[in-house]
Amino acid sequence: xxxxxxxxLALAMVFCLVACGGGNDEEPETPDDSQGETEDxxxxxxxxxxxxxQKPFKYGFISWGTADEHGxxxxxxxxxxxxxxxxxxxxxxxxxxxxxTIAAAENLIQGGxxxxxxxxxxxxxxxxxxxxxxxxxxxYWTMWDTTIADESIQEMINQDPYFVGTANxxxxxxxxxxxxxxxxxxxTDVIVVKYGVNIPTCDDRCEGAYDAAEELGINMLxxxxxxxxxxxxxxxxxxxxxxxxxxxxxxxxxxxxxxxAAFEEAGKSDYVIGAFDYFDSMGExxxxxxxxxxxxxxxxxxxxxAVMGINAFFGxxxxxxxxxxxIPYLTxxxxxxxxxxxxxxxxxxxxxxxxxxxxxxxxxxxxxTLESFQEFVSNWSIEDIAARKGAEA
Amino acid sequence: MSTNTxxxxxxxxxxxxxxxxKALSTAIPYLGLxxxxxxxxxxxxxFLTASNLEAIFDQGFTxxxxxMAGVFVMATGNLDFSLGANAGFCCxxxxxxxxxxxxxxxxxxxxxxxLIVGMVNGFAQTVLRLPSxxxxxxxxxxxTAATQSLITGSSIMMPVSMMFWETFARKLIFGxxxxxxxxxxxxxxxxxxxxxxxxxxxxxxxxxxVNVKKRIFLAYAITGLAAGIAGFWFMLRTxxxxxxxxxxxxxxxxxxxxxxxxxxxxxxxxKISAAILGTLIVTVLNNGMVMAGFGGDPQQLVKGLxxxxxxxxxxxxxxxxxxx
Numbered sequence: 013x014x015x016x017x018x019x020x021l022a023l024a025m026v027f028c029l030v031a032c033g034g035g036n037d038e039e040p041e042t043p044d045d046s047q048g049e050t051e052d053x054x055x056x057x058x059x060x061x062x063x064x065x066q067k068p069f070k071y072g073f074i075s076w077g078t079a080d081e082h083g084x085x086x087x088x089x090x091x092x093x094x095x096x097x098x099x100x101x102x103x104x105x106x107x108x109x110x111x112x113t114i115a116a117a118e119n120l121i122q123g124g125x126x127x128x129x130x131x132x133x134x135x136x137x138x139x140x141x142x143x144x145x146x147x148x149x150x151x152y153w154t155m156w157d158t159t160i161a162d163e164s165i166q167e168m169i170n171q172d173p174y175f176v177g178t179a180n181x182x183x184x185x186x187x188x189x190x191x192x193x194x195x196x197x198x199x200t201d202v203i204v205v206k207y208g209v210n211i212p213t214c215d216d217r218c219e220g221a222y223d224a225a226e227e228l229g230i231n232m233l234x235x236x237x238x239x240x241x242x243x244x245x246x247x248x249x250x251x252x253x254x255x256x257x258x259x260x261x262x263x264x265x266x267x268x269x270x271x272x273a274a275f276e277e278a279g280k281s282d283y284v285i286g287a288f289d290y291f292d293s294m295g296e297x298x299x300x301x302x303x304x305x306x307x308x309x310x311x312x313x314x315x316x317x318a319v320m321g322i323n324a325f326f327g328x329x330x331x332x333x334x335x336x337x338x339i340p341y342l343t344x345x346x347x348x349x350x351x352x353x354x355x356x357x358x359x360x361x362x363x364x365x366x367x368x369x370x371x372x373x374x375x376x377x378x379x380x381t382l383e384s385f386q387e388f389v390s391n392w393s394i395e396d397i398a399a400r401k402g403a404e405a
Numbered sequence: 406m407s408t409n410t411x412x413x414x415x416x417x418x419x420x421x422x423x424x425x426x427k428a429l430s431t432a433i434p435y436l437g438l439x440x441x442x443x444x445x446x447x448x449x450x451x452f453l454t455a456s457n458l459e460a461i462f463d464q465g466f467t468x469x470x471x472x473m474a475g476v477f478v479m480a481t482g483n484l485d486f487s488l489g490a491n492a493g494f495c496c497x498x499x500x501x502x503x504x505x506x507x508x509x510x511x512x513x514x515x516x517x518x519x520l521i522v523g524m525v526n527g528f529a530q531t532v533l534r535l536p537s538x539x540x541x542x543x544x545x546x547x548x549t550a551a552t553q554s555l556i557t558g559s560s561i562m563m564p565v566s567m568m569f570w571e572t573f574a575r576k577l578i579f580g581x582x583x584x585x586x587x588x589x590x591x592x593x594x595x596x597x598x599x600x601x602x603x604x605x606x607x608x609x610x611x612x613x614x615v616n617v618k619k620r621i622f623l624a625y626a627i628t629g630l631a632a633g634i635a636g637f638w639f640m641l642r643t644x645x646x647x648x649x650x651x652x653x654x655x656x657x658x659x660x661x662x663x664x665x666x667x668x669x670x671x672x673x674x675x676k677i678s679a680a681i682l683g684t685l686i687v688t689v690l691n692n693g694m695v696m697a698g699f700g701g702d703p704q705q706l707v708k709g710l711x712x713x714x715x716x717x718x719x720x721x722x723x724x725x726x727x728x729x
Contacts, residue, residue, distance in 0.1 A: 135560025135647030
């Protein structure tokens with residue numbers, strides 16, 4: 013009986029979906045009319061959609077979750093921007109694979125989101141599918157922490173009227189600057205630790221670091237790739253290269269503690285660690301000097317991609333073309349830097365609502381342009397936070 | 406006389422308790438699904454719209470394929486830990502075949518690769534006599550490494566012309582045929598019955614005339630074949646293959662089948678309907694929670710608690726180990 017029931021249930025779903033499929037096909041696709049249709053009944057006569065209007069919206073944010081520092085602050089920083097513009101923030105934190113990213117986009121769109129954002133953490137092949145989905149449902153979309161490498165995908169999404177643009181970090185420069193700072197701290201013989209294979213973000217950071225090392229005459233001794241046990245891998249590397257006095261971690265900053273322990277156990281006290289991605293105990297390590305440089309704070313990619321999508325939804329896009337913005341890392345080199353970060357930026361609220369409104373949204377400040385927005389973005393640094401918060405205090 | 410009556414009454418009470426418990430464990434998945442649908446409709450107001458039901462169908466499609474096949478192995482009391490990695494690897498092979506040979510080539514390539522992997526799993530257990538857990542785990546590592554080495558970067562893309570292959574009608578027709586085949590094979594042929602017997606006791610099954618090796622080999626071959634099919638549909642859905650493709654499929658299959666009311670220890674209570682029902686529950690839960698605005702941390706918490714509850718109700722409390 014129960015098996016029959018299961019079959020009937022499946023058939024019911026099937027019949028139900030047949031009806032669904034038929035109904036959906038009849039919906040016309042008129043992307044450019046979307047804002048007028050949903051928000052302004054007065055434009056039913058075929059008139060123009062009013063431009064520059066702040067209106068209620070739902071913002072869908074897709075990520076891998078909030079269990080780690082970056083995921084947590086990213087969601088908070090995005091929510092901050094959405095709420096500053098008067099919107100409702102909805103999140104799907106289950107997207108750890110391409111199929112889950114697509115499912116998340118579907119679910120958020122079905123949940124009534126007007127704008128969605130995601131990153132190509134699980135690969136960029138799914139981007140055209142999400143583009144198709146957004147066009148069918150007239151939903152604006154942006155990507156954070158993302159640079160599209162495949163030209164055919166870029167070409168395809170450039171034709172999508174609902175794609176706004178991307179925000180990402182300059183990985184090469186960050187790698188280069190980190191190595192420079194490590195050199196200033198005394199690094200001369202470096203072991204590089206890569207957190208993965210064929211990951212463009214990781215590779216770009218390392219490329220910058222290698223170029224800086226070459227210019228500064230630093231010896232790049234050995235490369236550890238995707239270790240399961242960072243401490244053991246580092247211990248082995250230190251046995252092979254006892255002259256090593258520094259480690260460059262291209263990601264997974266939380267493993268700095270394991271790398272530091274390996275140096276300590278090898279009897280070294282004056283070593284230099286430069287790393288990417290903030291982690292919970294970085295304050296202690298910056299204070300005791302075991303960590304010299306840590307890059308992070310790129311949760312603002314969420315903030316600024318939200319700004320890009322929201323402006324498009326409001327009818328005040330910062331550019332008629334698709335555009336990308338580059339966000340600098342928040343580089344901490346001292347415990348004082350860390351204290352500033354914790355006090356003012358660690359919960360996502362690095363900017364006040366008013367700062368965001370006045371610098372990012374033309375509906376609140378008509379003087380905002382793409383150039384002024386990019387300048388605002390590029391100011392992101394510990395010094396900028398100190399200046400803004402200090403002035404307020 | 407009175408002692409006999411007391412014994413009969415006690416036995417009757419025990420029978421009633423057992424019957425109630427059985428009815429409860431059978432009814433819970435159906436009730437759970439119904440409650441979820443009603444709850445999400447109330448919370449969102451637009452859960453039962455045509456477009457959302459289509460989204461649920463799209464999201465559950467590959468899981469349905471994988472979990473229905475997964476039941477064949479789970480019925481024997483084993484788990485195919487390489488199912489997800491196999492689907493991911495088949496997806497990569499299909500994408501490469503579509504790119505470098507011809508789009509049509511992706512179909513046989515995915516199916517054949519999946520089938521071969523499944524047969525190797527079966528061979529490892531029946532001929533080499535490796536424990537299921539170890540054989541599948543090793544296969545998972547091998548396939549994951551192969552997938553990563555075949556993908557340069559984080560993903561590879563299928564030809565753009567294939568983007569329109571994945572239509573609702575095609576998926577629907579395929580889904581109906583696939584479900585019909587799997588249901589008939591598991592419910593109405595000797596294969597399903599003998600696999601369930603194996604789950605109860607391989608020795609008893611052998612003494613009853615079941616060709617144990619042949620059946621186990623067949624179960625893994627079916628799962629491998631389904632992984633190939635799932636891999637092909639993964640490719641169409643995600644536009645290619647990524648290093649993460651299929652990464653969560655194995656755990657999703659286990660969760661779905663358990664949510665559907667089947668014990669992970671397999672045996673007589675194994676039912677193919679558990680895969681259909683469980684896939685629906687998992688997909689409805691994922692979709693509804695995001696639609697209702699609980700897509701962050703609460704999503705994982707609720708899923709975890711529900712899973713624990715279902716396991717608590719459906720698991721047999723006997724000395725049998727879960728993984729043999």
